[in-house]
Structure formats: C-alpha cells, structure tokens
Amino acid sequence: MKRHAGFSLVELMIVVTLLGVLLMVAAPFTAAWSDSAQVRDAEGLLNQGIGRAKAAALRNRHGMIDDQPSALLCLDGDKMLSLHEAAGTGSPASCDAPRQWSAQLPQRVAVQSGGSDFACLGFDARAMPIDLGGCADNQTLALSAGSEHVSVTFH
Template structure:
C-alpha cells in the first residue's frame, strides 16, 4: 500500500494559527513604526520649509524693510505647508500672498507650537521670526502621531 504525500488537516490548522498569532503580534509594531516614520517625515518637511523661508527672507528680493514679513511659512487645513513671499516692498508676505514653495505633511501628524495648532511663521529681512497677522512667534514645535512625539526648536 502506497502512503499519500501531503499535510494533514491538523498540521495545516496549526500552521495557520501560528501565522495568525505572528500577525497579531506584528500589528502594534507596524503601527508604531509607521507613526515614527510619519513624524520624522513631517519634521524633515517642516525643517526644509523653515530653511527655505529663512533663505528667502535673507534674499529679500523686493527690499522689504522695517519689521515687515518678507516670507511667511503657512500650514493650511489640508496639511499643506507653503512658503509665501512679499509681493513688493509695500506689500508684506502673508498666507494669502504669492506662493513660491509647498509640500504635503502626513495627514496623521499634528503640529503644535506653544500648545496651539501651528498655522504660520513670518520672517523679517534678517530671517528672524516676526509677529505678524496671527502668525506664531514661538520657535519650538511639537510633532505627534499616535504615541510618537518629537519636539524641536529653530536654530
């Protein structure tokens, strides 16, 4: 009599149970890893936006003087970070002025400054943070997604 090759029903069920158990254990680690990656991505995008805003403010192509914003870095409700420039020497930068750069932040990441949701930063011709049009002057940011949190401060 020839013995049949293959797996028994018990062997298959044990294998499926082990795979299910491993998948259940890997779920929280995967979520934590994803949140951490999104926070790091948001930190990079925000740092890039701040660096671009400072560089643009120092360039000051329209010759804006005094304590008027040359560049404004804004975050809209759709999580889009955008850099805006002054339209002329008499028209300072704001979130409604001409956009010169933008990048999308991950949807799950919240950006806070001084305990409030971040909306904008304005920079003068010396690349210093300026209070203008409801923009924050706080230079410390808290990024969070799930249980992942990062705090960084402008240089």
C-alpha cells in the same frame, strides 16, 4: 493502509493559528514604525521649509523693514506646507500670496506651536521669527503621530 503525501487539516489549522498570533504581535510594532517614519518625514520637510523661508527673508527682494514679514511659512488644513514672499514694495508676505515652494506633510502628523495648531511662521528681513497675529510666536514646533512625538527648534 497507505499514507498519502500532504498536510492534514489539523496541521494546517495549527500553522494558520501560529501565523495569526505572529501577526497580532507584529501589528503594533508596524504601526509604531509607520508613525515614526511619518513624523521624521514631516520633521525634514519643516526644517527644509524653515531654511527656505529664512533664505527668502534674507533676500528681501521687496525691501520689507522692521516687523513686516518678508517671508511666511504657512500650513493649510490639507497639510500643505508652503512658502510665501512679500508680494511687492510695501506689501508684506501673507499666506494668500503666490507660493514660492510647497510640500505635502503626511496626513497623520499633527503640528503644534505653543499648544495650538500651527498655521504659519513669519520671518523679518534679518531672518528672525516675528510675532504675527495667529502665527507661531515661539521657536519650537511639536510634531506627533500616534505615540511618536518630536520637537523642531529653530533660531
């Protein structure tokens, strides 16, 4: 009997089974890697936004004084991080003011401050964080996606 070149059905089934097992083992590692990358991206964007907000607050182009926010870093429901400055003399910064800068955070990343969802962070004319109603009032933000967690601390 003459043997033909090629693979038998049994050999192909063994290869497909082995590939399936390898994929099942590798999938959790891939998900963890993806979560880690998204959290690191969000951490970088938050640090960049905080730096820009502090610089804008120090410029204080509209002469804000005392506890009036000279710059505000806001995060909306679509995960858009944006920087807003005071709109004019006597008018403190608000999340409704025109954007000076913005960046899209990864959708899977949750940002929290003091156990609640992060909405905004205000800085006075000395670039110090100020307590505004509904905004972050501590200097640590918690980022998480899946099993990956990171804290961003600023001064």
